[in-house]
Amino acid sequence: MKTGKIVYVLLCNFVVSWFLCSSVWANSAIDMDIKVDMLLAKMTLREKIGQMTQLTLKAISSQKESAQTRHQIDSVKLKQAIVDHHVGSILNSWDASLTLEQWHQVISSIQDLATKQTRLGIPVVYGIDAVHGHHFLKNATVFPHNLALAATWDPEHVRISNQITAIETRASGIPWNFSPVLDVARQPLWSRFFETFGEDRYLVTKMGVAAIQGQQGEGRVIAGDRVAACGKHFLGYSVPLSGKDRTPAWIPERQMREYFLPPFKAAIEAGVMTMMINSGDVNGIPVHANKHLLTGLLRDELGFDGVAVSDWEDIIKLHTVHRVASDERHAVKLAILAGIDMSMTPYTLSFQDHLQDLVQQGEITESRIDESVRRILKFKYRLGLFDNPYSFDKSAAKPGSSESFKASKNAAEDAITLLKNVDNLLPLTTRSRILITGPGAASLPALHGSWSYTWQGTDEALYPKTSQTLLQVLNKKVGEDKVQYVAGASYSSVIDLDAVRRAAENADVILVAVAEKPSVEQLGIIEDLRLPNAQIELVKAARSAGKPVVLILLENRPMIIREIEPGSQSIVMAYHPGMFGAQAIVKVLYGDVNPSGKLPFTYPRYSGSTETYDHKVSESQDLAYAWTAFRPQWPFGFGLSYTRFEYSDLRLDSNEINKDNRLLVSVTVKNIGKRRGKEVVQLYLRDLYASITPVVKKLAGFEKIELDPLQSQEVTFAIDPEALSFIGMDNKAIVEPGQFQVLVGPLVADFWVK
């Protein structure tokens, strides 16, 4: 070692020891980069690799939380992980929610060791999936899932719900949330459809950015009541060719950039601090081993400077599942060289030995390790963990306040989407005698979906006693004497259809809560989009007495209901509306809320026809060589109201623009019905001819407004040139001159780009 370097290292050692032993770290104005470099200079290779390792809570626990048992940390395993192996991050719950006090104990026992019993005292960063509220915290606020939030078409619901989630997550001592999902859902079979903001990149981008802003707040340093967000899953996860989770996707670069990249790009521009990597394989290369995507695109092109964390066990899976690595050591090499910073191992520590060996054998440079560790330390710094490793403030307001519950209720009410309402059957009157049946009628999991108190969300015993089912809320609304409940069918088997037929005779209206069993990831894989036969038969039985039938849909993804749609007078899409979902649905059914949700996806009529709204003209060619083949069950953006809106006066500030100009579009919307109501004004663009086959239309703006009867409002949209662009021949965005159209409601206006 040269003398200059020795002096530098000694100096660094001295300075690091000095400021770590004092409160200088916490209080000084020394620039973060310098602090991090000084700390890095002090770290051994083993300590650095420790920072890159993430274990799950189960790996350091001895007992699971359940209805009978209390969660317990295993102090021996914990010490091994934190002190002996320098593990820098822990994640998850052991598939159960804990109380605030329990979380404080978990965090304290981890941070006590990390900060007081290790040589450098570097705090651990804890991460969790608070994907629709911090449902791994007992009594926290649980919101509608993202698909439902997208159906509100109001980014403010997303921002507020994510802010509340951040506050409640941080209150439990956890500063990192593995959310939002930024994948664009263009394959309805995919088991994580409900976790997305739908099929359209523009809507997903707006909602995704709102989620990040809600969680992280403003600026590069995260406040004590916010958390770091994690955009996931970079990139191309949501369109597996088979529809099955974590199976190969084939996405040409043009399509990747056109449909799947925009939300991630916008997330980086919005300052998202971390990114989780797609577990799947895209174009034959598992993304965890894809340097082109993880370094070329994510870092060099998009400028992401945060932490890239692997998904669950995905480095090992490069060997065991994807088979691009002949052993685990090879898998670690591929992933680290591709650009992963942190390995969610999440049970084993073999990652550490492999990585150490790879560096010692000169197959990975230590400077590559430093790059990742620097990002991880900066991340911890920005979270304020060096100042307050415990991350919670015991005096802060308790989670689950009445205001946060109200935000969850409001979001659910704005999400519910009325898809059909023949002869204005809805709203119902409280005088009608009701039969309610179906697997969603008396089920809390059906309303919440997975990621609710447990991973799959199906353990009803762990739900708060205060949560209410549809049946309970209905009983309160109209009185038990007017409500009959017959289970009829479970998610996939018939229970007793004769009982349904008998009960139907004595009812005025029949509500069938059609539901898909909550499930996610591999456990949510299905082979057919058709609603299980048992439920189809249930709906037919419900109809036997000729009474009007209302379907309430509680689904993980759009299930095909073509056979039962025609005989159902009203259909209400409820998605997974969350902890106040039953109340919101009942309010819509009885007209206490005028429905205003709009589908954030195209609802297919056939399993084999799952084209999205922004398809190409050729995709609508039918057997008779006409153009009627695109006829989904319900279109993207569709949703009825108990009032009606009229669109008029579509105006453009110019009908000839330069391709760098902004276009101003305004339209007048009037409530011509008898009730106050909300309308989502949606603006689409159509590029008539282009060098890459243009889509029939694409969303370029939306605004949700509320109008009294006979009230009108002018809505103005500013269309940026970017909205006119598409990914061209050379895989770069271009705007081509030519004729375009603006479509708002039933109105169309032409303009030309010069």
Ligand code: BGC
């Ligand atoms: C999921 C991620 C999740 C992670 C941690 C994985 O199986 O794909 O979305 O954040 O587990 O729980």
